[in-house]
Amino acid sequence: MDARRMLSTLTDALGRTTRRTLGGAQAGAQALAGRSEEAAPGPLIDVSRVDADEALFLVRTMIAAASADGVVDASERARLHTAMREAGIDSDDRSFLDEEIAWPRDIEEIADAVSTPEQAARTYAAARLVIEPDTMQERAFLRLLAERMDLKPDEVAAIEARAGGTPPGRPLTA
Template sequence: MFDPKKLLDDLLGSQIPGTSGTVRDKAGQAVQMAKDNPLAAGALAAVLLGTGAGRQVTGTAVKLGGLAAIGGLAYKAYQNYKAGNAPAQTPAAGEPELLPPPADTAFHPSQAPQGEDEFTLTLVRAMISAAKADGHVDDEERQKIAGKLSLAGIGTEAEQFLMAELESPLDLDTLVAGAKTDAQKLELYTASRLTIDPDTRAERGYLDLLAGRLGLPDALVDHVEATVSAAKVPAGTSPNPRW
């Protein structure tokens, strides 16, 4: 069985423990060796989205690792929402770096009632569902993704899991049911929003539908939007925005 937490790290381009680079770098090296360049724009999320444009997670969020970063961003958004602060999409001067969620809160991975690995898989599924939101992942795109995943070095089982999820029809009921607590519902939405920037009606509509099904108040969603936006920077553009 593959490690769900490592896969989540790979999807967000988080640093790989024990190395000086990220899966983004490793994938780029593999592609260069193959005299091709499909992964140069970003981590596995770029493969799933089929684009090198948009924005990517950066800074402390990358260093924390996928699970802690998602929990930290969701917790930060929740704290700002409860404090009645206005959403701010740019970090304030001198603002402290993003921290993992406190261990005594429902946002900490150790508090997951279904276990860390199971909830991590739910977050991965949420990211894949978001990646499919604009409908561009057709049969031809899936074939291209399969070829590029084999270059990313994530392992056969992880590849098979991602491809199976890509080929599965959207099941929002099962996805939403995978979040067992209010904190997990917010984390699930945060992971989805980290995956995509809602530049199309389909993507915006998907996120709005997801927030509604999760029962998230509009004001809380606004804080997630602001918190995620502040954690992302423009990614390098590619001369071929799809592939």
């Protein structure tokens, strides 16, 4: 399995806000690093800067986010499979995806694997790409993920602003 290709495929296919979200991830990473310059929008994740292990981790994070409300519904599964098929990902990789969907990672496992502020920003951005926080469970997933990775509210807000913003009246960082 080529995890970097799978990550690239998923971010592209699910990227209704791909360019804006990477800018948020970069801005969050820059805020963590104490820099304030504006991030130029680009693809969600610069796959050339992500090794195979992190790519696999981010794919697993995306799957966990998709199942945040307790189930990867038929439309979410169809979007993932369509993306894989259109990219020419083989049936073995689609089988891997199905296995991961059946046993998604939990927030603790994801957060414990994050070792840098930049990785935390990429991880949150990858999770946010997959879900629109329109259910209580999805908002809780994002809030808890941010808390466990020690992302500050302003860092989350920077990513959220690039991802289309926090739904009105439903703060993700509260």
